Amino acid sequence: MNGLRMVEQRIFRVLATVLAMAALLWLPRNSVLADEKNGELDIYFIDVEGGAATLLVTPAGESILIDSGYPDYGGRDLNRIVRVVKEVAGRSRIDKAIVSHWHLDHYGNHAALVSKVPVTAFYDRGIPEDLAEDKGFPERIALYRAATQNKSTALSPGDKLLLKNAESGQGAPQLTAEVITSSGKTIPNVGPANPFAREHVAKPEDTSDNARSLSLLFKLGDFAFLTCGDLTWNTEHRLMSPHNPIGQVDLFMVTHHGLDVSNNPVLVKAIEPVATVTCNGPTKGGMLPVLKTLETIPTLKAQFQLHRNIKLGDEVQPPPHRIANSSDTAECKGHYIKASVSPDGKQFRIQVEGKQPEMFETLLRR
Numbered sequence: 001m002n003g004l005r006m007v008e009q010r011i012f013r014v015l016a017t018v019l020a021m022a023a024l025l026w027l028p029r030n031s032v033l034a035d036e037k038n039g040e041l042d043i044y045f046i047d048v049e050g051g052a053a054t055l056l057v058t059p060a061g062e063s064i065l066i067d068s069g070y071p072d073y074g075g076r077d078l079n080r081i082v083r084v085v086k087e088v089a090g091r092s093r094i095d096k097a098i099v100s101h102w103h104l105d106h107y108g109n110h111a112a113l114v115s116k117v118p119v120t121a122f123y124d125r126g127i128p129e130d131l132a133e134d135k136g137f138p139e140r141i142a143l144y145r146a147a148t149q150n151k152s153t154a155l156s157p158g159d160k161l162l163l164k165n166a167e168s169g170q171g172a173p174q175l176t177a178e179v180i181t182s183s184g185k186t187i188p189n190v191g192p193a194n195p196f197a198r199e200h201v202a203k204p205e206d207t208s209d210n211a212r213s214l215s216l217l218f219k220l221g222d223f224a225f226l227t228c229g230d231l232t233w234n235t236e237h238r239l240m241s242p243h244n245p246i247g248q249v250d251l252f253m254v255t256h257h258g259l260d261v262s263n264n265p266v267l268v269k270a271i272e273p274v275a276t277v278t279c280n281g282p283t284k285g286g287m288l289p290v291l292k293t294l295e296t297i298p299t300l301k302a303q304f305q306l307h308r309n310i311k312l313g314d315e316v317q318p319p320p321h322r323i324a325n326s327s328d329t330a331e332c333k334g335h336y337i338k339a340s341v342s343p344d345g346k347q348f349r350i351q352v353e354g355k356q357p358e359m360f361e362t363l364l365r366r
């Protein structure tokens, strides 16, 4: 009897060990489950003091970070990005980390990110041999190459990001993302005539990397979101003249922090946004000529800004409830702006961190 009981106890212990190991194996799956999503598309405009860092969390729970703010400043921008990714959006990883172009306020933390949060894949406009405007480029790009293990994917106009979409179907629209510009090239200029093409007034040719920015167009049903990095005036004109190959968009991330060397009326008027978000800083971007151009757009319901432009009168800027941060950088809390798109793509709401969300209807134009 005693011998039999000992055998039973041994079997029990073996079973308990197997169950414990099975539970351990299950844990990573549970953390993946924690990344599941409510079917909305969320877009977080993270405040990086006049740089850019935009996190999209797709209806299927995939996370896409476009740009990563400035390096240094005691990890200021890196910490703000990690807070939004992990604590606000509840993501355990970044599935796609994208660089719009090779300026420090856009890829400042791509290399450092991997020590804070796993990154599955990197995308960019292609890595140039050198960058005339940045003497530190060779050193910085070496860090990027190391972080990506030399496996970043160069995107070209017309490329589509391979996105996970919910398999359940049930008539829900699928999210798509198309590359519109990259490395100075654009998608073909086809489509309806652009009535604003004649408003183009050429500016001096921009030889910086801004002109080679990656632009992306995301669509979910009738909803469209356009983000163009720091794309500049003459490239915007080439993209949008004489035809409009983009169509209209509901949410537009105002290009290049709202600087007036970008945001050619040929582009911004033709896309007829319903709402805009400007990723400016207290003394960078959010410029009056751009605010004025946007004001002339009949479809536009609201302009949002990450910062109050402290050099400009309040009366010409969006109202305080549409501005995320009002102080200068030293005092700044780094509040984000979040847009959430309904699963059917028919409505979206925009919320400044800590304030009430505002609802917008997607325009049925496409």
Ligand SMILES: [Zn+2]
Residues within 6 Å of the ligand: 050, 051, 052, 103, 105, 106, 230, 256, 257
């Ligand atoms: Zn920039």
